[in-house]
Amino acid sequence: AQKITQTQPGMFVQEKEAVTLDCTYDTSDPSYGLFWYKQPSSGEMIFLIYQGSYDQQNATEGRYSLNFQKARKSANLVISASQLGDSAMYFCAMREKGGSYIPTFGRGTSLIVHP
Amino acid sequence: SQTIHQWPATLVQPVGSPLSLECTVEGTSNPNLYWYRQAAGRGLQLLFYSVGIGQISSEVPQNLSASRPQDRQFILSSKKLLLSDSGFYLCAWRGTGLHYGYTFGSGTRLTVV
Numbered sequence: 001a002q003k004i005t006q007t008q009p010g011m012f013v014q015e016k017e018a019v020t021l022d023c024t025y026d027t028s029d030p031s032y033g034l035f036w037y038k039q040p041s042s043g044e045m046i047f048l049i050y051q052g053s054y055d056q057q058n059a060t061e062g063r064y065s066l067n068f069q070k071a072r073k074s075a076n077l078v079i080s081a082s083q084l085g086d087s088a089m090y091f092c093a094m095r096e097k098g099g100s101y102i103p104t105f106g107r108g109t110s111l112i113v114h115p
Numbered sequence: 116s117q118t119i120h121q122w123p124a125t126l127v128q129p130v131g132s133p134l135s136l137e138c139t140v141e142g143t144s145n146p147n148l149y150w151y152r153q154a155a156g157r158g159l160q161l162l163f164y165s166v167g168i169g170q171i172s173s174e175v176p177q178n179l180s181a182s183r184p185q186d187r188q189f190i191l192s193s194k195k196l197l198l199s200d201s202g203f204y205l206c207a208w209r210g211t212g213l214h215y216g217y218t219f220g221s222g223t224r225l226t227v228v
Contacts, residue, residue, distance in 0.1 A: 035216055043203055043224065045159075047216035091158060093217075101209065102149070103217055107158040 003027065004092050004106035011111045013082045020067070021077040021109045023092030031097035034075040036066065039089040039108070048090075051075060082113045117142035121206045121220030128227055134179075134193040136223050138206030141187065147209040148189040149217070150181055152202045159205065165189060201227045 005024045013019040025034065036048040051059045051066045059066045067076040079086055089110050093103040121138045128134060140146050147166050151159040161174045163181035171181050178197060182190045189206060206220040 037216075037219075043205075043222045045205060045207070045219035045222075047218065050216055101147070102161060102164055104161075105151075105159040 003104045006106035008109045018080045029096040029098045035093040036077045037091045119220045136191040138189040149207040151205045
């Protein structure tokens with residue numbers, strides 16, 4: 001079974017609007033961490049945001065926020081006020097304490113921001 | 116500061132030729148190191164990880180191998196490349212502290228012809 005599921009292969013958003021990228025995960029480990037990465041066309045993987053399973057509040061980093069719904073095993077990325085430079089692939093990843101902290105990645109969502 | 120270097124950036128190799136990709140980390144000691152491969156339009160597949168010198172764990176059996184001859188050096192190799200080895204190879208290390216993300220190198224785009 002897939003540990004990380006990203007159901008949206010592609011998303012489109014108008015510049016300056018907010019967009020939500022979906023991510024669901026599967027684990028029985030009580031200790032885990034969730035990450036989001038951005039991969040522009042250049043290929044580099046850019047770390048965006050982290051959420052720990054014991055964190056009480058949703059993580060935020062500038063225009064990025066993570067909508068963490070633990071009971072639903074959901075960790076959606078919200079990008080507010082989209083910019084043209086946000087056009088990229090976005091990957092959700094999880095690491096589990098029982099999995100030697102090795103991150104597992106989803107298949108990614110391609111985001112295109114229209115002017 | 117901590118940085119990760121990966122080279123070469125682009126590589127075109129014929130089928131059956133050997134491969135050596137190198138990754139080095141600066142500014143940290145005893146990092147956990149990872150090799151991932153990304154096929155076109157796909158997610159990242161973990162190939163190897165290492166928690167210390169000479170300690171290599173393989174996740175996917177194939178004609179690739181990895182070595183860690185020094186604390187901050189991680190090498191991905193093959194004796195004979197296959198067409199299916201084409202892809203984007205990324206080296207990564209795990210930062211210190213639970214909340215630190217994984218930092219990736221700039222990647223190597225390998226095309227086997």
